[in-house]
Amino acid sequence: AQSVAQPEDQVNVAEGNPLTVKCTYSVSGNPYLFWYVQYPNRGLQFLLKYITGDNLVKGSYGFEAEFNKSQTSFHLKKPSALVSDSALYFCALQTGANNLFFGTGTRLTVIP
Amino acid sequence: KAGVTQTPRYLIKTRGQQVTLSCSPISGHRSVSWYQQTPGQGLQFLFEYFSETQRNKGNFPGRFSGRQFSNSRSEMNVSTLELGDSALYLCASYPGTGRFNEQFFGPGTRLTVL
Numbered sequence: 216a217q218s219v220a221q222p223e224d225q226v227n228v229a230e231g232n233p234l235t236v237k238c239t240y241s242v243s244g245n246p247y248l249f250w251y252v253q254y255p256n257r258g259l260q261f262l263l264k265y266i267t268g269d270n271l272v273k274g275s276y277g278f279e280a281e282f283n284k285s286q287t288s289f290h291l292k293k294p295s296a297l298v299s300d301s302a303l304y305f306c307a308l309q310t311g312a313n314n315l316f317f318g319t320g321t322r323l324t325v326i327p
Numbered sequence: 328k329a330g331v332t333q334t335p336r337y338l339i340k341t342r343g344q345q346v347t348l349s350c351s352p353i354s355g356h357r358s359v360s361w362y363q364q365t366p367g368q369g370l371q372f373l374f375e376y377f378s379e380t381q382r383n384k385g386n387f388p389g390r391f392s393g394r395q396f397s398n399s400r401s402e403m404n405v406s407t408l409e410l411g412d413s414a415l416y417l418c419a420s421y422p423g424t425g426r427f428n429e430q431f432f433g434p435g436t437r438l439t440v441l
Binding site: 247249251256257258259260261264266305309312313314315316317318319320 | 417
């Protein structure tokens with residue numbers, strides 16, 4: 216069985232500081248991992264994905280994520296947070312069947 | 328290109344009624360997936376349609392059904408509504424071929440069951 220965990224419901228960070236949103240996963244076989252962001256009253260928007268290759272993945276809006284196989288983690292990072300980054304972030308695991316298993320989400324608040 | 332559109336955006340129904348939600352994918356996308364988002368259960372996969380055929384199905388009761396038309400538009404139906412069906416229903420599209428592609432989500436339909 217596969218699962219995704221986002222251990223923090225809420226992350227607060229000051230504007231200009233680096234941010235990290237944590238994600239761990241469990242899957243038998245290769246992990247295919249995604250990050251999506253949801254703004255209020257909007258659908259989810261794709262940020263980045265890890266399929267294979269480099270452990271550091273770069274995505275949209277200056278976000279990146281580090282895949283760590285030994286720790287089964289895929290943490291989302293950004294060097295300098297913006298107030299406009301405040302949103303709900305979802306980590307997801309995709310199976311070979313093309314459906315996504317989502318984590319419970321982490322609400323990021325960037326404080327001016 | 329226009330994005331994924333969902334209609335209606337908001338719905339209020341009462342228990343026992345049925346409801347149909349509509350999703351128009353991005354032009355050229357042949358796969359449409361449906362997800363249910365609730366505060367308690369989070370985002371859960373309902374089903375995926377590709378070229379008018381259900382390709383994958385999540386773990387939801389038979390009251391939840393869907394279909395896809397030849398123009399790739401998809402509808403989702405929920406019969407005999409229960410209070411617990413109150414949720415944001417999201418659909419997502421992608422081209423449908425290849426693997427591990429990003430999915431493009433619509434804004435959702437918020438269903439309230441009274």
